[in-house]
Amino acid sequence: MAGWVKYIGFFMTVVLSQPVLHADEQMIDVEALHAARPAKNISAYNLFADNQSQKPNNGLLPYDLIVPLFTDYALKYRFVHVPEGSSANYNDSEAFDFPLGSILVKTFAYPADFRKPDKNIRLIETRLLIKEARGWQAWAYIWNDDMTDAKLKVAGARMPVSYIDKLGLSVTVNYAVPNRNQCKGCHTKDREFTPLGPKARNINRDYNYKFGAANQLEHWSVIGYLSGAPKSSQAPKVPRVDDVKVPIAQRARAYLDINCAHCHRAAGPASTSGLFLTFSEKNPVNWGYMRRPVAAGRGSGGLEFDVVPGKPDRSILIYRMASTDPGVMMPELGRNQVHVEGLALIRAWILSLD
Amino acid sequence: MRDQVIKVMISLMFLFSASVFAEDNIIHVEHGPDAYEQLQEALILAEPGTTIMVAAGRYDFVDALSLDVSDITVRGAGMDKTIFNFKGQQAGSEGILVTSDRVTLEGFAVVDTPGDGIKIKGVDTVTIRVVRVEWTGGPKASNGAYGLYPVSSKNVLIENSLVIGASDAGIYVGQSQNIVIRHNIAQYNVAGIEIENSYFSDVHNNISQNNTGGILVFDLPGLPQGGGHSTRLFNNIIQNNNTANFAPKGNIVAMVPAGTGVMVMANRGIEVFDNIFDENASAHVIIAAYPRKYYDDAYIPTARRVLLTGNKYGRGGFDPAKMIKTLVGSRTDEVYSDIIWDGAVDGFWSFMFGIDDDDSILVDEAAGTTMVNLNIVHEIYLPWGSSLDQNIENYRGTRARLQAVQLPQDQKQE
Structure with missing residues (x-):
């Protein structure tokens, strides 16, 4: 110039x-x-x-x-x-x-x-x-x-x-x-x-x-x-995800709520998956507990369930959060990197589940 | 048989030529380094009624395309001329996403997407015509799941298109209604064509070949739309569906045995007629219940009210997959069959007194067609006295037929 x-x-x-x-x-x-x-x-x-x-x-x-x-x-x-x-x-x-x-x-x-x-x-x-x-x-x-x-x-x-x-x-x-x-x-x-x-x-x-x-x-x-x-x-309030005084289940669900539930809810774009991750979702199968994937394709990573209690490495949720491959990763948009801290939180939560 | 082949071939002659109409509102997208931005901008800013014409050429895209404006046509120069290559795609779980009504996609190809090819979500009236979706490296677990993927939609028309290599289903219609899939070729996918949790589908004059399973009609539990019903499969050629299952585990299609022509699972009101089946090594037709545990009170896992008639069966069941061998072969020395029904019925009542006529499995096929009923329910209630039923005459019968699916797309053309 x-x-x-x-x-x-x-x-x-x-x-x-x-x-x-x-x-x-x-x-x-x-x-x-x-x-x-x-x-x-x-x-x-x-x-x-x-x-x-x-x-x-x-x-x-x-x-x-x-x-x-x-x-x-x-x-x-x-x-x-x-x-x-x-x-x-x-x-x-x-x-x-x-x-x-x-x-x-x-x-x-x-x-x-x-x-x-x-x-x-x-x-x-x-x-x-x-x-x-x-x-x-x-x-x-x-x-x-x-x-x-x-x-x-x-x-x-x-x-x-x-x-x-x-x-x-x-x-x-x-x-x-x-x-x-x-x-x-x-x-x-x-x-x-x-x-x-x-x-x-x-x-x-x-x-x-x-x-x-x-x-x-x-x-x-x-x-x-x-x-x-x-x-x-x-008024309702989600906990901070880094507030260790809060039970991990609440923090994990708060994380999934803001990062996933805009799509993964009955009225959202991922409604057809039947996996609903809103903070208020009570039905364990709906939030992934021993839930089989529907149209995950290779997003399943050869795993059978979204959340296997106590087994993060067998949970599709973890597989997809840990990936940056566009055909696998979740969320689909808005990230090119793995959220290391978020992944650690969800892993620990799945480990804590019976 | 020959007549049917000719009928299907004639309908396929239109496969590789895109139709051209005159429209007022046209946006041209030329080939070049700005093509992605041009095209995506057009897809966002186009007024309803616009046709977006994409010039011939190979376009390497790193991001997905999406359309959310109604009444838009996207037209390329042909499925071998305008090629959207997503091999280097960095984001987006599909190549193209459509979320608006009355959209037509025609005359282009989508190749090598890391995820699904073209997804249509929650729309009324969509036409996909002369489109190719292909994973060019052959059948591999690392291919995307679905080629053409309308879901939660109605008035879906897919015609004269070609899908190759999907690691789940080439043409997959889920949780939708009023569907016509005609004059397409689906090959080297796990499932060639799959209709899932949907109502009123006509799947006809397609060629489904060299997949793991040719055409699947499934109903799965725990989804927003369940209770799939009313599907007609007719005038299709379903052959050589012997590709080893390459779906990633965890997906329901991963359990489809290689060598399956048609599989009907947990649906009601399915007609399979005037198709040509040939060289499907496990069986030409499998009718089965959903085999897994489920948590859905409204779900009925058995296949009900199925009619097979007027189909031609070439050689089939000659080299069954392991699962079929275990299920059938362990209980009989007889040759394997054209048609396998698991015999699962809805509970003890049906077992004692037979299925309602309304829900029965009817097989009205030419002499020489072979069938086996595995009598799964007998096996459960009376394991010591259970036996297979291989007398096809026990299933002969007919019933009132389903109406043809009417689409607004077809009304307009007349």
Whole structure:
């Protein structure tokens, strides 16, 4: 690239970022978010006061989950917007019923070194879910190297990412940015696009807001984002998977709930398998206990049952979680690596079963 | 027999030519390095009513394709011209996934997917025509499970297509209804064609050959849609299905004995007529109960109301798989049979008083056809007095026949 082009690029970047850097009071551009066509660049929405740190502009509320979905160890920044004058309806077991105009934003990022997870963070993609009259629309934007802007990728993309992991080892992953259909591959309930994360049981935790820590369910209610929610102590809550004080069965089921049950449930895309992994599923055969596979193909790995009590190595669940072969691995999408910690948890749980 | 061969061959003449219609809304996808992005973008952004034309060429894709817009046609230049090669696929448990209604896929090939070839999930009205799904390395356990795989769908038409090498079933329709599978070739799969937990299927004028089992009609317990019924298998050529079973263990098809022509397991209302069976080494037709433990109160494991008539049987049962040898051979010195029924009936009542006429197994075949009833239930209740029944005349009879399956796809063409 010629030097002067680079110079102009730098100049433009400085100019464009000026107002953003100094104006915390800026609003996100709701009109742009609700335009008939998605913007080509994410900057059109004015979502962030600062891209790099993912500091949101007014109108976007950050939130966290108790148990996040595993996505190749990516860090995630989550935000929600609910239009003035309307609110999401609380639901005990499903994702909240958001009003028209609601927006969910999730940015995926990697630190250069997971031993210093707050430093040198590289943004990869930001996904938008926008509730329109025709249903939730899903778009993925891929950040440029300077993290000045992100570009819409309708068909998804592959992004090679390198980082140092917690053990100090160098890892390269061919990170997959999903397209809209792939998003829907998980975000489906009864064929309709649906959000996954904002379920009572998974956001019922504290968040460190600017004014201090508060329970997210209660704060959402206070600011009018949510209506009909009970007190947080009355609402369901999944345990943290790394909280060893919690019985392993509950932690394992919480893990399977967030990582698998969006498909593996009666109303989900994997309904035909008959394997249902929701946190509330009571019937042992339904959650895999001595359950035979139906259409697993070579995903069975020559094993006969999904979960064989006490025998992780004879359980198809383990075989598929431990694989990165697309014809075998579960979940089908969203990971190119094995989630070592998740696998260890599920192994230990199966070992504990009688 | 000759007439039937000619009839099937004529219907197969259309196999390798894609049809072309005039449409207003066409998106062209050209061959080149951006083809994946172009095609996947078209599959997402196309308006209903669009035809997406994919130019001839071999496309190496590392990610799956998916379609969730209704009323779309995806058309290649032919099953040997437009080839989607998924050998290097990095994610996605199938090559192509369709989740929208009234979709037509035609004139292309999907080869070497690590998982399933083309999966159709939860749709109303889908047509797959002149499509090839193939694992090019021959029959191997490492091949994907299903070639053409509609599930939880209705009004399913698969025609003039070719499936080779699936490690489970080449053409597999599960938990669906209103299904027509016609004029296809399925070969070197574990199961050539399988209808599972489905209602109202016509499987006709296909050639199913060199699979482990030619055509399977199964009903399995513990699934959202159970109680499979009303399947007609007719005018098919089912031959040489003697490939050693290469399905990964744990899957139900892994227990299908090599050398099986047709296997009916735990269904009700199955008609098998006017087919040609030849050179299936274990048996041309096996009628059996689901053999495993199950936890499903609504499930009926026995095969009921089966009718076999007008089929032609060439040499069969001449070199049965070990399982058949153990089941049959241990109890008789007689030659093996064209037709094997396990004789499993629904409980002690049926054992004492016979099956209801409505549920009986009827065999109305030409003289010289051989059959054995293993009388499994007798074996259970009276192991000391049990014997095989090899008198085919005991099963002769006829009954009211199933109606042909009507599809909206066929109404439109008329």
